[in-house]
Amino acid sequence: MANYSVRNQVAIISLCSPPVNALSSDVRRGILDSLKKAEQDVKVAAIVICGEGRTFCVGADITEFKSEFKTFPNLFELVDILESSPKPIVAAIHGHAFGGGLEVALACHYRVALSSAKLALPEVKLGILPGAGGTQRLPRLIGIDSSMQWIAFGDEYSAQIAANIGIIDRIFPSNADILESAVQYAQSIIGKSLINRRVSKLPVKDASKVSHIMEKYKQIVGKKSRGAIAPMVCLEAIKHAALLPYVEGMKKERMGIEALMGSDQSKSLIYMFFAERQVRNWTIPGTGINSKNTKPIKVEKVAVIGLGTMGRGIVLSLLKAGIKHVSVMELNKTARENGLLFIKNILEGYAARGTISETQKRSMVDALKPVSNFEMLKDTDLVIEAVFESMSIKKDIFAKLGQVCKPSAVLATNTSALDVDEIAMVTPKPKQVVGMHFFAPAHVMKLLENVRGSKSSPQVIATAMNMGQRMGKVTVLVGNCHGFVGNRMFRHYTVETDFMLEEGAYPEQVDTVLKKFGFAMGRYQVGDLSGNDIGYRMRTKFEMTNKQQPPGAPERERHGVRYCPLADFLVESGRLGYKSDGKGWFRYLGKNRELTVDNEVTSMIDSYRRRNKIVPRKINGEEIIERALYPLINEGFKILEEGIASNPMEIDLILVHGYAWPRHTGGPMFYAHLIGLPKILRVIERHWNNAGLREPHWEPSKMLVRLVKNHGNPDIMSWTTLERETVRSAL
Numbered sequence: 001m002a003n004y005s006v007r008n009q010v011a012i013i014s015l016c017s018p019p020v021n022a023l024s025s026d027v028r029r030g031i032l033d034s035l036k037k038a039e040q041d042v043k044v045a046a047i048v049i050c051g052e053g054r055t056f057c058v059g060a061d062i063t064e065f066k067s068e069f070k071t072f073p074n075l076f077e078l079v080d081i082l083e084s085s086p087k088p089i090v091a092a093i094h095g096h097a098f099g100g101g102l103e104v105a106l107a108c109h110y111r112v113a114l115s116s117a118k119l120a121l122p123e124v125k126l127g128i129l130p131g132a133g134g135t136q137r138l139p140r141l142i143g144i145d146s147s148m149q150w151i152a153f154g155d156e157y158s159a160q161i162a163a164n165i166g167i168i169d170r171i172f173p174s175n176a177d178i179l180e181s182a183v184q185y186a187q188s189i190i191g192k193s194l195i196n197r198r199v200s201k202l203p204v205k206d207a208s209k210v211s212h213i214m215e216k217y218k219q220i221v222g223k224k225s226r227g228a229i230a231p232m233v234c235l236e237a238i239k240h241a242a243l244l245p246y247v248e249g250m251k252k253e254r255m256g257i258e259a260l261m262g263s264d265q266s267k268s269l270i271y272m273f274f275a276e277r278q279v280r281n282w283t284i285p286g287t288g289i290n291s292k293n294t295k296p297i298k299v300e301k302v303a304v305i306g307l308g309t310m311g312r313g314i315v316l317s318l319l320k321a322g323i324k325h326v327s328v329m330e331l332n333k334t335a336r337e338n339g340l341l342f343i344k345n346i347l348e349g350y351a352a353r354g355t356i357s358e359t360q361k362r363s364m365v366d367a368l369k370p371v372s373n374f375e376m377l378k379d380t381d382l383v384i385e386a387v388f389e390s391m392s393i394k395k396d397i398f399a400k401l402g403q404v405c406k407p408s409a410v411l412a413t414n415t416s417a418l419d420v421d422e423i424a425m426v427t428p429k430p431k432q433v434v435g436m437h438f439f440a441p442a443h444v445m446k447l448l449e450n451v452r453g454s455k456s457s458p459q460v461i462a463t464a465m466n467m468g469q470r471m472g473k474v475t476v477l478v479g480n481c482h483g484f485v486g487n488r489m490f491r492h493y494t495v496e497t498d499f500m501l502e503e504g505a506y507p508e509q510v511d512t513v514l515k516k517f518g519f520a521m522g523r524y525q526v527g528d529l530s531g532n533d534i535g536y537r538m539r540t541k542f543e544m545t546n547k548q549q550p551p552g553a554p555e556r557e558r559h560g561v562r563y564c565p566l567a568d569f570l571v572e573s574g575r576l577g578y579k580s581d582g583k584g585w586f587r588y589l590g591k592n593r594e595l596t597v598d599n600e601v602t603s604m605i606d607s608y609r610r611r612n613k614i615v616p617r618k619i620n621g622e623e624i625i626e627r628a629l630y631p632l633i634n635e636g637f638k639i640l641e642e643g644i645a646s647n648p649m650e651i652d653l654i655l656v657h658g659y660a661w662p663r664h665t666g667g668p669m670f671y672a673h674l675i676g677l678p679k680i681l682r683v684i685e686r687h688w689n690n691a692g693l694r695e696p697h698w699e700p701s702k703m704l705v706r707l708v709k710n711h712g713n714p715d716i717m718s719w720t721t722l723e724r725e726t727v728r729s730a731l
């Protein structure tokens with residue numbers, strides 16, 4: 001709803017819909033009713049629209065997208081009514097003016113803001129476009145070029161930047177009273193003509209350059225938003241602002257939003273938006289323990305052990321989170337010096353770019369406390385071990401930590417696959433141990449996969465979850481198993497794509513199809529970038545690599561299971577990827593590391609096929625997608641079935657934020673939901689029937705089978721509940 005009052009000739013319409021004043025049908029109706037009152041009241045000479053509570057307005061109510069936009073006034077009807085008001089309207093912005101919130105402000109005749117306010121048209125991130133005049137009004141205020149920048153990428157901007165380009169008319173200090181300031185401002189404009197204040201009536205300044213600007217943004221969008229439809233539709237709509245009168249442009253905007261709203265991409269992106277918020281409410285499946293009934297311990301002093309690639313990033317994340325005491329322990333002198341230098345250089349960079357102030361930088365540097373022995377960690381609240389991925393080294397460290405740290409200290413291991421329980425057992429208090437799996441580079445990557453060991457106490461889990469949130473990370477809680485959620489699922493992707501190489505595909509073909517699907521890089525380029533030796537080391541651990549096999553052992557089988565040794569040959573011939581002189585699955589040439597197909601790799605694959613008498617066949621794009629992605633989805637269901645993840649959203653967040661799964665498909669589980677579970681199961685069963693025990697990753701998940709058998713194609717939000725009910729009724 002909206003509240004209405006009058007103060008010294010100024011009517012105040014305050015949006016009141018906690019927590020973020022989204023423009024629900026009630027709020028829209030409230031604004032309209034208040035506007036009518038203000039227009040009819042002869043004592044009112046100006047109007048202020050503001051937001052109650054923490055923010056001005058974050059835009060349309062996303063939860064209403066599904067149900068309706070039919071009730072009067074619709075948002076695009078409301079903005080035109082506001083703009084045509086005969087009395088001047090001032091938008092008073094604090095907090096956020098996002099999406100429809102900014103569109104309402106653009107329809108007002110003046111906009112004032114606190115300097116701390118943030119503005120954005122982020123609809124593109126939900127797979128739609130600003131559909132309440134944003135694509136038509138913004139270009140009339142700031143031009144085509146800046147509008148394309150704002151709308152096609154949806155980033156937020158400070159009120160000061162918005163003022164510099166002409167969106168905001170007056171900035172007030174962040175500690176000013178926005179309402180009081182706006183009322184005074186409104187009094188100062190009483191009686192002034194509104195002729196030049198109705199944005200829809202203004203010309204578009206750089207309209208003549210539209211084709212040129214459009215081409216520029218098409219190129220950028222093509223590269224940055226691979227596979228996403230909305231950014232291009234946004235550009236088209238903005239182009240029409242330059243070419244058509246406002247009313248005609250609005251028709252085009254309307255066509256754009258009708259095409260996008262309700263599309264699979266938009267559904268996926270909205271699902272992601274809510275998943276990112278929902279994941280804060282973690283739960284331990286089957287225990288009743290959750291974020292609501294468990295408090296984290298207070299963490300003031302943190303220590304990081306190891307200053308390699310992971311440790312450095314973790315230290316930076318802690319500093320950015322405002323931790324005032326970060327002990328760093330690295331016993332190797334060169335690694336310590338390099339690590340500290342790296343951290344300081346990154347902080348310098350942040351300060352130079354204005355991301356942090358000089359004062360903040362100094363206090364971050366002061367927070368760094370190099371320590372040289374374990375004794376010095378005795379009053380630390382949280383220790384994050386980030387040394388080399390070796391069970392024996394990690395056990396050694398945890399045994400020492402168990403001796404010196406205070407009993408309440410949380411001891412976290414940054415491991416990507418090792419058994420958290422095995423590490424915990426070397427300490428006197430395994431309940432204090434938890435896994436915190438960061439992704440490299442840890443100060444950049446948004447994902448943190450926290451791993452609850454079988455003994456981890458709820459409070460310890462809550463502390464790790466809380467720390468991840470303090471670091472601004474999408475923090476997901478998962479159970480302990482080999483590879484946890486992300487690596488466990490991703491392994492099948494690499495295994496099955498390599499089988500396709502055996503059968504007839506080539507790396508460039510597989511990568512092209514995956515990029516078309518929306519991955520920023522294909523499976524083979526990713527291998528080259530991160531180093532093909534990583535997977536090789538893992539396979540060595542399980543005695544699977546080519547070199548470890550006795551003479552005469554079958555080339556295409558390990559421990560009774562189908563195996564493709566092509567990745568082993570690659571590494572054994574020194575082709576680790578970017579780092580080995582640009583040689584991996586591909587060749588990377590020149591300063592820009594231009595990716596090219598390497599005949600040496602093609603010949604290696606061809607001769608392997610000949611040696612094994614494999615007659616190559618044509619593998620089409622559809623088969624590549626199914627075989628690369630469906631085993632991963634199948635594993636996702638097994639993960640849900642085992643309670644390693646408590647819902648599909650957690651899995652999707654991990655794959656999107658940690659493994660570059662294209663966000664606009666919503667992650668593997670949401671993608672499966674869009675395709676439909678019956679089809680997913682059919683394909684998995686077909687492969688399983690053909691391959692059998694030799695390819696266990698195709699063995700259909702029992703949960704998937706049960707869902708399809710009992711419920712056909714149930715909604716993703718009901719999967720875990722339905723599964724629980726089925727299992728319970730079978731007991």
Ligand SMILES: CCCCCCCCCCCCC[C@H](O)CC(=O)SCCNC(=O)CCNC(=O)[C@H](O)C(C)(C)COP(=O)(O)OP(=O)(O)OC[C@H]1O[C@@H](n2cnc3c(N)ncnc32)[C@H](O)[C@@H]1OP(=O)(O)O
Pocket residue numbers: 019020022058059060061062063069074075076096098099100101103122123126129130131132134257258261262274277278
């Ligand atoms: C099928 C054919 C149909 C044809 C129809 C044609 C007619 C259509 C006319 C449409 C006109 C559309 C007009 C408009 O252009 C569309 C929009 O405005 S879309 C919305 C754009 N806005 C956003 O995307 C902002 C989203 N929010 C955020 O980014 C963040 O919330 C924030 C603003 C940066 C604030 O962040 P935080 O402070 O961290 O707060 P939280 O994120 O935790 O949010 C708190 C709480 O609020 C919920 N919430 C946030 N935004 C919205 C929202 N827009 N709608 C509903 N709910 C919202 C959020 O989920 C949190 O909830 P909680 O988790 O606490 O329950």
